[in-house]
Amino acid sequence: MSVELAGDAAPTVPALSTPDPHATIPVRGPYAGHLHFDASITPALRTDVDVAAYVRRGSTRLPVDTDLLASEGPLDGDLRLALEVLQRLESSALAESRAMLATATGNEARITAFLATWMVDRFWQSRALRDLLTEDHPTERPRHRHRPGPLHTLRRLHLDRVQPLLSPLWTGLAGEAVAAGHMARMAVQEASLQAALTAVSRRLSGEARRVTEMVVDRHQAAVDFFTAEAIGRLTRSPREAITARVLLSLGSPLEGGGLPDPDLRSALAVVGGTAADRAALHRARYEITRLLPGPDLPDPYLHSLPRIGV
Numbered sequence: 001m002s003v004e005l006a007g008d009a010a011p012t013v014p015a016l017s018t019p020d021p022h023a024t025i026p027v028r029g030p031y032a033g034h035l036h037f038d039a040s041i042t043p044a045l046r047t048d049v050d051v052a053a054y055v056r057r058g059s060t061r062l063p064v065d066t067d068l069l070a071s072e073g074p075l076d077g078d079l080r081l082a083l084e085v086l087q088r089l090e091s092s093a094l095a096e097s098r099a100m101l102a103t104a105t106g107n108e109a110r111i112t113a114f115l116a117t118w119m120v121d122r123f124w125q126s127r128a129l130r131d132l133l134t135e136d137h138p139t140e141r142p143r144h145r146h147r148p149g150p151l152h153t154l155r156r157l158h159l160d161r162v163q164p165l166l167s168p169l170w171t172g173l174a175g176e177a178v179a180a181g182h183m184a185r186m187a188v189q190e191a192s193l194q195a196a197l198t199a200v201s202r203r204l205s206g207e208a209r210r211v212t213e214m215v216v217d218r219h220q221a222a223v224d225f226f227t228a229e230a231i232g233r234l235t236r237s238p239r240e241a242i243t244a245r246v247l248l249s250l251g252s253p254l255e256g257g258g259l260p261d262p263d264l265r266s267a268l269a270v271v272g273g274t275a276a277d278r279a280a281l282h283r284a285r286y287e288i289t290r291l292l293p294g295p296d297l298p299d300p301y302l303h304s305l306p307r308i309g310v
Contacts, residue, residue, distance in 0.1 A: 044110075045236070047228035051114050054221055059120040062128035062214055066135040068207045075208060078270045080133065082200050083212075084142035085267035087129035088256060089193060090215075093122035095159070095257025096186065102167035105179040114225055121222065125215045132211045146262040159258050180233035180240035181247030184288045187226035189253035191284035194219040199277040200270075227287065234291040245292040252299050253285075264301055272305045281305070 075083070097115050105111060134140040170178055194216055201212040233240045251258055254268075261267075272278040281302055289296050 044108075045229065045232050046110070047225075047232050049225045049228050051110050051225070054225070055113055055117050057117075059117055059124055061124050062211070062218070064128055064131040064136065064211050065207050066131060069132065069135055072206045072208065075133075075204075079200060079203055081145060081263060082196070082267045082270040083129055083133055084145075085261050085263050086193065086196055086200070087126055087133060087142055088261055089189075089254070090122055090126035090129060092256025092259070093119045093126075095259070096189070099163065099167070099258065100182045100186075102164060103171045103178045103182070104174070104176050105182045107176070108179055111179065111183075111229065118222055118225075121218060125218055128211055128215055132208055144262050145266065148262050155259055163258070174243045177233075177237070177240045177243040178247070180230065180237075181244040183226055183230040183233060184244040184248055184292075185253045187223070187230040187288050188248070188285050189256075190219055190222045190226055191287065192254060192281060194223055195277075195280040195284045196268075196271045199272070199274075199280065230288055231291065234288070238293065241291065241293055244288075245294055248289070248292070249297050252301055254299065254301050265304060268301055268305060278305050 074080075097119055100106065100115070101112065130142065133142050174181070197212055197216045197219070201209050201216060204212055230244070234244055235241075252260075254264060255261070268281075272281055285299055285302065
């Protein structure tokens with residue numbers, strides 16, 4: 001190592017150093033500090049919800065004492081109608097997950113890990129309500145009170161035949177931003193289901209009330225996850241917020257799997273029997289829609305609820 005002297009100046013010795021492994025990390029722009037990110041990759045979103053703990057918790061059948069149910073007598077006709085519609089909405093998880101996983105949303109590891117357990121949860125929640133309505137009858141199922149019309153049939157054909165073909169188009173146009181729309185939809189659906197079941201449970205008693213309250217409690221994990229995921233995306237990117245607005249405008253989250261229930265309006269008239277219950281249903285939607293750009297298109301089913309009453 002050579003040392004140069006300049007007049008009477010003290011000799012300077014270059015300091016030994018090792019190459020900086022982070023020298024190539026961007027220091028400016030939206031991807032500063034990320035070695036492998038570029039403009040084509042959205043940074044992974046991580047919320048405070050512990051998905052690993054949720055998955056480890058697992059899911060099992062919710063116990064229903066059918067003998068006790070039988071001894072307590074049949075449910076009131078209006079409450080039974082409401083529970084039948086909510087039971088069918090609970091059972092729509094498979095159709096909802098198909099719509100999500102067929103797009104770029106399926107590339108989100110945290111979302112797919114959560115959905116794997118969430119679908120099982122929704123199955124057992126749906127089964128508990130079915131047991132409540134049929135006393136665990138081996139073949140009896142809650143039936144529609146109103147006969148599905150031609151539009152219902154066409155909508156089912158669209159979901160089964162056309163929507164799978166359109167999903168790649170969604171991915172191409174919206175890309176990763178479509179996940180924000182799916183999370184917003186599911187956040188509204190889960191919170192609405194929880195609010196509706198809470199309203200019905202207050203008018204029940206005995207085993208029926210216990211079962212319904214148990215299902216309400218089981219919804220909390222999904223409400224927390226989808227709400228946190230939606231809010232995290234809607235507040236970080238205008239593009240994701242616009243995508244969510246568009247997706248929510250295409251259909252109501254109260255249509256399970258995108259398929260309107262012919263009895264839904266009648267059931268909501270029962271669920272929204274008081275001003276407090278109607279406010280809870282509207283609040284379940286407002287928690288998400290307040291963060292979206294542009295004018296809000298009211299949910300057509302909630303918009304039909306009476307605006308006055310006790």
